[in-house]
Amino acid sequence: MTDFQTAARAATVAMRDVFPATPLLRNAHLSDRFDADIWLKREDLSPVRSYKLRGAFNAMRKRPEVPLYVCASAGNHAQGVAFMCRHFGVNGVIFMPVTTPQQKIQKTRMFGGDAVEIRLTGDYFDDTLRAAQTYCAETKGYFLSPFDDEDVIEGQASVAVEIEEQLGRLPDHIIIPVGGGGLSAGAISYFGNGTQYSFVEPLGGACLRAALKAGRPVKLDKVNTFADGAAVGQIGARTFARLRDVGLANALTIPEDRLCTTMLDMLNVEGIVLEPAGALAVDALKDLGQSIRGRTVVCVTSGGNFDFERLPEVKERAQRFSGVKKYFILRLPQRPGALKDFLGLLGPEDDIARFEYLKKSARNFGSVLIGIETTDAANFATFFAKLDTNGFTYQDITDDEVLAQFLI
Template sequence: MAAKHTDYLQRILTARVYDVAIESALEPAHNLSRRLHNKVLFKREDTQPVFSFKLRGAYNKMSRLSETERKRGVICASAGNHAQGVALSAHRLGCRAVIVMPATTPKVKIDAVRAFGGASVDIVLHGESYSDAYAHALTLQDKQGLTFVHPFDDPDVIAGQGTIGMEILRQHQAPIHAVFCAIGGGGLISGVAAYIKAVRPEIKVIGVQTVDSDAMLRSVQTGRRVTLSEVGLFCDGTAVKQVGRETFRLVRDLVDDFVVVDTDAVSAAIKDVFEDTRSVLEPSGAMSVAAAKAYCAQHKLKGETLVAVTCGANMNFDRLRFVAERAEVGEAREALFAVTIPEKPGSFRRLCRLVGARNVTEFTYRIKGPEEAHVFVGLTVNGRDDAQKMAQTFERAGYGVLDLTDNELAKVHVRHLVGGPAPRSAQGRSMAENERLLRFDFPERPGALLRFLDALSPDWNISLFHYRNQGGDSGRVLVGIQVPPADKRAFSLFLQQLGYQYTEETDNPATRLFLN
């Protein structure tokens, strides 16, 4: 049953959450604040016992059930943070909980739910998606007389999440310009907005959605709840196709504005939070930080206080490589280009001289034909304008250039596919004849690549080059060099005088399979 806006203040003030939840810190983000010229505070919901805010709403709902309802038990459908919140709440309340998860749920998440809930929890794996699990949960609810604990569309769940807003205003009684909250189904921002607008209505409450999971924004714009056909899964904690009835009503009436962010911006925000706190957020948990940055830039804010609710830290470890790769692009600190250069000795060196003292994040090249070569280049830049200047530099030098910084295909796939076997001429001879393949450790400092190229004989052609900055003290570089047999001794002397650690990979089985 829907509650009046004014009812939520009392619901939040009397919410039972602290039997299991902590009052999370409102922590200053010193580095980010200096960069944005505003005071940024992180509301650290990622430090809750289940590493997300979901525990608050689940426990508040379950603690208000009658003794009879608790004895019968509760049920929910979730593959993420809500499942863990229900599991821990059931354990604390001595209440049976059935948690329905898709059969495709990773084992690490299943184990986490089981660890939090112990003997109180029965896990049921059903279907291929959340929708399948949700439908099955409703069937089990009817059959077993269980109480459904909704992840967001329930006044008691919303009130539990609203205690976050109550804590923010208690912890920071000075002026606040805006509070940023990620939106999936809308439970978090509904509760936070209900409290803040009742107590300090001058504070803006800003909702955050991703470009590929923006059901709430579209619903508010349309004036009715819309259902998305597909949702993006990078920020899986907010990947909701349809928002709740009650949350839609509250957000429509109480939320001041929305900010939409993309994968690169969220990845950059994860890095920002790590640099300030040494904590790693899940993508959904960093959406509010990405939005605060975008909002500052859009409105040219200075000297204001902004609060970002960092709402979760259930990050899969294997996602970190992807996040690190996309963070620099999201911060506009890396630009990606495809540069076309003449296929002749010295062209690669000339390209590197154009780059100058800039930090190279990636060079990938494979000989393609007798006339021209295509090089995939990543460079450190100072914003979009700087990237555009670099593209103009390449163009003035007579090189064809294509800016790939915003090209999703290039960022996700093409950068890893550049290379392969060298083509053959019409006579059947390899374009990379007499190729020696070597794996180098370059010192990770400006000038290391040019030193290598300057020491290289002009008679030796580079037929393959791959480098990607990995953030270490040395750069791992794979180079193919066409060295005539008569130059074998001179090439050995070059390697000795260069002084870089190297391993010859010409006869590596992987070389024969994929590069020869």
Template sequence: MPQSYIERILRARVYDVATETPLTPAKLLSKRLGNQVWLKREDLQPVFSFKLRGAYNKLKHLSAEVRGRGVIAASAGNHAQGVSMGAARLGCDATIVMPRTTPAIKVDAVRGWGAKAVLHGDSFDEANAYAQGLTAERGLTFLHPFDDPDVIAGQGTIGMEILRQHPEPPAAIFVPVGGGGLIAGVAAYVKYVHPQVRIIGVEPEDAPTLHAAMAAGRRVVLDEVGLFADGVAVRQIGKETFRIARQTVDDVVLVSTDAICAAIKDIFDDTRGIAEPAGALALAGLKHWVAREGAEGLSLVAIHSGANVNFDRLRHVAERAELGERREALFAVGIPERPGSFLGFCKALGKRQITEFNYRYADHQDAHVFAGVQLTGGADERTELVQRLETKGFSVLDMSDNEAAKLHVRYMVGGHAAGVEDERLIRFEFPERPGALLNFLTGLGKRWNISLFHYRNHGAAYGRVLMGIQVPDAQRAELTDLLTQLGYRFWDESDNPAYRLFASAGGLT
């Protein structure tokens, strides 16, 4: 790694506004995992995120003349707040272009620091393109959120602090990855001082920017990225950040949404702090890596990168955390439709607590119940429980990893519809903006009847919709073509067993 980055990090001007955050032991999780787990608490920064470091360092290295003309950034969250606070401290005019889907809490935070918030487009890419146009039009200086040496150096001060605060070099440091500014800065410093320390990047399964680039040996543009961990929802790793990562990053771990939710709960249990999804990403990766490697007795650090989470999103986090930790299982269970069957089912479960039970009479032979069961022994206990129920004569379908079941069907159990023909079940993601549903229905037109509809809002940029549409077999290809043209992400769930058991028009046929 070039000496220049070490010098940049050592000379970084971050502490005018940022604080040296603590390295906190996660005692409960350490005991559970059999390793010493530490959390680098960047959620305790004045803007509740590490992004302040890089943004301010970049601003500080601009000349007074350049700052006097004003700066501009495109961001949907933490970079926006870092630029806004840094600009306020330096007396610099700042314009932040944010997607119209940005939650009000983040827009208000930007304006609270005195920056001008401009809402444009429905995605970061649209906001970024508009910001680039304003940059040239108004003579402003664009502040990139990650692919800039001064930004990388500012984030690299976190690595410097970890090595200073930890009594000995840790075995590994887990770093959340979006555009790569944080992992590039941390890895550049740590690998120079202690090359034996493993640097492990962590990404969501639905936004693997660095993982895909490492596999291809070059930067790639992802077709789409998931938005649950919106702080790392980037379609392409930065050019400079990838150059550094290729030389310094040892591994990249991918984790599920449920695993992220479980890590949010772990952080709360140990610190009583609430992490945003991207903020808990590194800890989710640490847990995954420990299980995969069978690691024991190691000192491991996870960077808790931020806490800018909408309160209403916590509903979704709470629902999925137990599943992510394998402390809850969701089953569809076939029970004979006769007195005493439910009692027999409960006895088969033993002393395990039922967390959810949904049922409605369907016919006189078999009942199909949607049940949540609390676990203490993880995935192995889940497998053993399925086998136990089956030996007792119950038919069991494990739906713990069935996305449609977890998002929609569990709330819809109420019997099968009679007289509904040619029903196709489609799951959509709709942008959370005014008119999105109306635009979709207008595009769909009046050709096909909507026979089922369920909507779930999780406080994210995208809402989840499950829709039944009556489409004759001969017209299915036309429906698929039309849905593709409309541009919304969709999945055909017509053969999903959760739907077949609990909500289909034709029952199990």
């Protein structure tokens, strides 16, 4: 047994005085669908609905002399730090972007109570991070990184310790979401070469993949924050040192819109509420296909901090990815009966979800933004063929990011 494995097990034992192990549950629906033995490591069922409190606990238990902890986070790390500040009876100052949803601010305050102070600073996370680090230097507090800290990595490895204990052995394959790499670094350091790995990132925040290509951590030019629990602009130096040899073939990226289909599937079929980052590992099963057939696979569902006000957006993204909802701009002749002619082309399963004139002063034609939902993506081929036959001019803008941003 390595020193790291011994330390990770000791951290896991110490955690039992604070919170129980999260369940490892076999999922019959996914097992049947992928012809494999699929298990979910339910980190979404921790006291703060993510694994982040593990690293915070381990770092704090090793530093009883630290009077003040400082962190920058817009989500799960903030809640984990707040929970542990209250548990250990130490003070914490948590910097969050001004744009952080009230739900996350309130939960962080609830977990930390009087032990934490929340400071809303900066419109973007980089601004928040700089403010937190400056404050930390001025007050001589301890800056607790969400991932790039050896004790945090060791604490996150407790997920792997529990999986081995609960399964009774190492899984054949483990699928782990990646943000800054703390959980992944902990798991690979504990399991070693005893299992097959898939490390999964959102397409708009694939910092591990970028680092593997460059051979070093690199900063992404742009980050899509939809999967905020894994949307990190640069992987940690310490975490990448442990992940540099995993190979590009084991680093998967998931389009954010496809991720939404899995979130809805888990909610509607299983009654499991997952945040976008928490659904990454389950969604990756679609890409692994035959390679996991007949094998024991563990998916780490890393978090369930989902604001239900986002559900309409998740449904919208899922429908667009599945091809059952489209938006287009139609040039509609300004004559009596033109709208009726258009409506007559809709099929029995087509439903208008949006209808908005964009130009109301045109004399001969008017531009109309139309959103249509249907039950089968193939219905659109029939509908567009009817539009062409009847001489309607239109532009499909469903996948046009610029137009969609302003019009949809």
